[in-house]
Amino acid sequence: MIGTKQDALIEITQLVKQYVMGRETVTVLKGVSLSVYPGDFVAIVGPSGSGKSTMMNVIGCLDTPTDGSYKLDGTEVRGLSDNKLADIRNKKIGFIFQGFHLLPKLTALENCELPLIYRGLPAKQRREMAMTALEQVGLGERVHHRPSELSGGQQQRVAIARALATNPPILLADEPTGALDMKTGQEVLSLIEELNRKGHTIVLITHDMDVAKRAGRTVVMRDGELTETVGRRETHEAQPRLPDGVQERLVEQA
Amino acid sequence: MKLSQGFRMAFKSVWSNKLRTALSMLGILIGVATVIALVGMGQGSKNQVEQQVASLGTNSLSVTITGRGTATSLSLEDALALADISNIEAVAPTVSGNATVKYEKTSTDVTVEGITGHYETVNDFSVQSGRYIAPVDVRNTQKVALIGVDTATELFGSDDPVGEVIAVNGSRFTIVGLLESKGSSLTGSNDEKILIPITTAQKMFDSVGVRSISIKVEDLDRMDQTVAALEASLLETFRGDDSSYRVFNQEDAVETLNSVNETMNTMLLYVAAITLVVGGIGVMNIMLVSVTERTREIGIRKSLGAKRRDILFQFLVEAVVISGIGGALGIGAGFLGSEAIGIANGTDTSVPPQTVAIAFVFSAVVGVVFGIFPANKASRLKPVDALRHD
Structure with missing residues (x-):
């Protein structure tokens, strides 16, 4: 199985997720295992319905697993209370959603301050941290604009800034380019890559192989099962990127 | 999350939905205004009866030969x-x-x-x-x-x-x-x-x-x-x-009159209380709509680390802000109303200060009571479901 190194940031072992739909029980994740180490840039690829969204919800602590184990930064997440999960989401995970998920009535700065409000920080410190994050994504000039006054790319950058504001160990991106055109999508991906180079651990969920290519490591989700690309299980740290041909084939399979 | 921050958030949200806030406030406003006006009127008529009684003298009897x-x-x-x-x-x-x-x-x-x-x-x-x-x-x-x-x-x-x-x-x-x-x-x-x-x-x-x-x-x-x-x-x-005769005690008459007066006032107060409850249901209704409408917002807030009590608090404070402002405006309207009734009827009206305090506290309590259900509903939403909602 996947290595059980002590310093794994995300360590998922034999994770099962079932939903009850009417009288039937649907198993979405069928014993998935995955380890993510600090500094990783992992892409989870799969067609729609493969269970990758459920995977992302579980990793993001938005949903709880039915069975198996999920250790985040050394803490077992399964069985934690709602409050504890909220705390983990606040401190450990920065979300980047496909639809940006910014609050329309708040300005860019206020949106970035929101997770810091829930952390209970004083106003001055909040402002500084949010400003720093916005400057990091190149939006230092437009902090007092509302989402409706920003372009799609800028909105996604605000969302990334919001995710960065709390300095979380993991950035969780769910189809970050899904709602953007080619060019701005590329810009956002470059930004994510840059963040990875600066040391942020990134988990990216996508169905687009071109997007997945940008990641240092790709895992394929299909029918509730996860396949690590060949030769990666033992040597993922040593090998930065697969030959393109292998990934191309994976896309065709997916 | 701090208290002041919660109030600021609630005011912002309430303010950004002016028309809806005003309409849901109206119920509470009318309720509180009715209470104030009726109590003022009741006090006025009670004072008037007491004055008349004093002028009659309670130490008289009358005998009617039938x-x-x-x-x-x-x-x-x-x-x-x-x-x-x-x-x-x-x-x-x-x-x-x-x-x-x-x-x-x-x-x-x-x-x-x-x-x-x-x-x-x-x-x-x-x-x-x-x-x-x-x-x-x-x-x-x-x-x-x-x-x-x-x-x-x-x-x-x-x-x-x-x-x-x-x-x-x-x-x-x-x-x-x-x-x-x-x-x-x-x-x-x-x-x-x-x-x-x-x-x-x-x-x-x-x-x-x-x-x-x-x-x-x-x-x-x-x-x-x-x-x-x-x-x-x-x-x-x-x-x-x-x-063939009837002995009529003035004091009895006064008591009867006062008790009639009292009964009337109590009845009117019940009516006013019902108005307040109806107003409260109005607030609850609006808050429920608001919760449904803002499901995604709740999801986003939760994904950013809002705890259940944060969401509960947010919606509860919004309900209390709506009903509290409604109550405050209602007190003003009630004062004006009782003055107007006094002038129209040519009677004195007086609103005791404790009634004002009670009416205001009651309206805030209505906010809490009728805010709890929607706020609880909002706080219980699962983040994953709330985020998916559109």
């Missing part, structure tokens, strides 16, 4: 004899009827009461100029009259009526005194009447006995014994026929 014919009527002598009962200070028998009064070319219909001189003490009703009806007037069936201020103004304008001669049902009467102004009491206007000697009235209205007697009691504490003695005496006079 029987007809010689066997069941009370002669003037019998009536005056009631003064012998212990604790009775004075007895004022009256015979009354309506008559047309004419002076030169002006005429008007008034109540004419035949009285004795004791009427002055018993009813606390004196003259401002001239003299009162004297015993000699009664004995000699004199055609003299006292005139009420309103009637005097009607017949004589601003001229002094004392010494003038008027025609009462065609008979000539000399006005010997102008009564003081007393206003209206429970039995009608006191200023639109003419008082003449009782013997004269008996002749004029062709009445054998007296129809009613006002009695003044010395000691209020012995009222019950006095009433009992009075009834015993009357029962003897009427030879056991207790259906």
Whole structure:
């Protein structure tokens, strides 16, 4: 199985997720295992319905697993209370959603301050941290604009800034380019890559192989099962990127 | 999350939905305004009743003779004899009827009461100029009259009526005194009447006995014994026929009036309370809509680390802000309303400060009570479901 190194940031072992739909029980994740180490840039690829969204919800602590184990930064997440999960989401995970998920009535700065409000920080410190994050994504000039006054790319950058504001160990991106055109999508991906180079651990969920290519490591989700690309299980740290041909084939399979 | 931050968030959200906030506030506003206005009105009318009662004096009794014919009527002598009962200070028998009064070319219909001189003490009703009806007037069936201020103004304008001669049902009467102004009491206007000697009235209205007697009691504490003695005496006079007379205690009347007043006020307050509850349901309705509408917002907030109590608090504070502002505006509207009612009805209204405080606190409590359900609903949403909602 996947290595059980002590310093794994995300360590998922034999994770099962079932939903009850009417009288039937649907198993979405069928014993998935995955380890993510600090500094990783992992892409989870799969067609729609493969269970990758459920995977992302579980990793993001938005949903709880039915069975198996999920250790985040050394803490077992399964069985934690709602409050504890909220705390983990606040401190450990920065979300980047496909639809940006910014609050329309708040300005860019206020949106970035929101997770810091829930952390209970004083106003001055909040402002500084949010400003720093916005400057990091190149939006230092437009902090007092509302989402409706920003372009799609800028909105996604605000969302990334919001995710960065709390300095979380993991950035969780769910189809970050899904709602953007080619060019701005590329810009956002470059930004994510840059963040990875600066040391942020990134988990990216996508169905687009071109997007997945940008990641240092790709895992394929299909029918509730996860396949690590060949030769990666033992040597993922040593090998930065697969030959393109292998990934191309994976896309065709997916 | 800090308290002040929560309030700022709630105000922002409430402010950004002005129309909806205003409409849901309206229910609470009307409720609180109704409470304030009704309490103000109730207090006003209670004060008024108390004033009237004070002017009547609680130490008086009245006896009404309901029987007809010689066997069941009370002669003037019998009536005056009631003064012998212990604790009775004075007895004022009256015979009354309506008559047309004419002076030169002006005429008007008034109540004419035949009285004795004791009427002055018993009813606390004196003259401002001239003299009162004297015993000699009664004995000699004199055609003299006292005139009420309103009637005097009607017949004589601003001229002094004392010494003038008027025609009462065609008979000539000399006005010997102008009564003081007393206003209206429970039995009608006191200023639109003419008082003449009782013997004269008996002749004029062709009445054998007296129809009613006002009695003044010395000691209020012995009222019950006095009433009992009075009834015993009357029962003897009427030879056991207790259906021919009625003894009426002024105090009882006051109590009855007050309790009627009280019942009315309590009923109105219930109505007002129901209005407030309906207002609260309005707030709950709006908050529920708001929760559904903002499901995605709740999801986003939760994904960013909002705990259940943060969301609960946010929506609860919003509900309290809506109902609290509604309550505050309602207090203002209630004050204006009670003033307006006071002016329209010509009565006094007064709003006690504790009512204002209670109404405001109550409206805030309504916010909490009716906010809990939607807020709880919002806080229980699973982040994954809430985020998916659109």
